[in-house]
Amino acid sequence: LASVVHDDAVSDAPQLTAEEARAALEEAGMRAAQVHRNDRQLGWMLLVVLAVFLGAGAVISLSPHHGSTYAGVAVVVMLVAAIVAAVVIGLRIRAYSKGGIIWYFSAIIAFNLWNAAVTSVSILTRFWASDQPSYHFGISVAVGVIPLLIGGMVLGRRR
Amino acid sequence: MALLAAADRAEFGFVRDHIEVSDSVLSKQMSALEEAGYVKVHKGYVGRRPRTWLSLTRQGRQTFGRHLAALREIAS
Numbered sequence: 126l127a128s129v130v131h132d133d134a135v136s137d138a139p140q141l142t143a144e145e146a147r148a149a150l151e152e153a154g155m156r157a158a159q160v161h162r163n164d165r166q167l168g169w170m171l172l173v174v175l176a177v178f179l180g181a182g183a184v185i186s187l188s189p190h191h192g193s194t195y196a197g198v199a200v201v202v203m204l205v206a207a208i209v210a211a212v213v214i215g216l217r218i219r220a221y222s223k224g225g226i227i228w229y230f231s232a233i234i235a236f237n238l239w240n241a242a243v244t245s246v247s248i249l250t251r252f253w254a255s256d257q258p259s260y261h262f263g264i265s266v267a268v269g270v271i272p273l274l275i276g277g278m279v280l281g282r283r284r
Numbered sequence: 285m286a287l288l289a290a291a292d293r294a295e296f297g298f299v300r301d302h303i304e305v306s307d308s309v310l311s312k313q314m315s316a317l318e319e320a321g322y323v324k325v326h327k328g329y330v331g332r333r334p335r336t337w338l339s340l341t342r343q344g345r346q347t348f349g350r351h352l353a354a355l356r357e358i359a360s
Contacts, residue, residue, distance in 0.1 A: 147359040149355050
């Protein structure tokens with residue numbers, strides 16, 4: 126650290142042996158990996174949103190056509206649990222890389238666009254209609270969350 | 285520097301824990317790097333907890349990049 130403070134940091138480097146330089150490079154790589162591993166927290170955030178959508182989709186799919194009080198309560202409970210989980214994960218984020226943030230926001234934007242498209246198609250094709258079975262909603266939700274799943278998996282596998 | 289180069293931002297405690305130094309040692313290093321124009325210190329709050337975030341400046345990234353390039357040259 127200290128050597129980099131000085132402007133002659135680069136000219137300091139030739140004093141190192143090849144072995145020392147390789148060790149320094151290896152350490153730099155290891156430090157970068159520590160940050161990339163921390164990007165997994167962003168992946169968990171995406172998976173929380175995915176879980177709440179899938180949960181709500183499953184509850185509505187299993188509910189009778191005209192809805193039920195329990196389904197509404199279950200969805201609200203899941204939303205509250207998701208908010209709590211997101212806050213807890215948010216507090217655990219202690220570092221993030223530019224790549225991690227780009228993946229995170231790209232997944233959120235892609236999800237919003239894709240989900241809007243899936244919803245529109247479901248309505249326009251009457252896949253969602255009062256005379257259709259409830260599980261059609263669940264199917265659309267499962268398709269709609271694909272970008273979140275991809276984003277969560279990519280961020281979860283960062284090394 | 286390597287840790288901060290990989291991060292867009294990193295919390296002070298995260299850097300301290302990973303490079304295994306005390307608060308005061310890291311604080312001194314960061315002050316020196318900030319003075320040299322290589323590091324930016326962002327202070328804020330998460331709820332009531334004060335948090336300090338660190339990031340490399342453009343100059344810091346360029347210098348570290350040159351440093352890595354020099355290391356690669358020696359290692360090859």
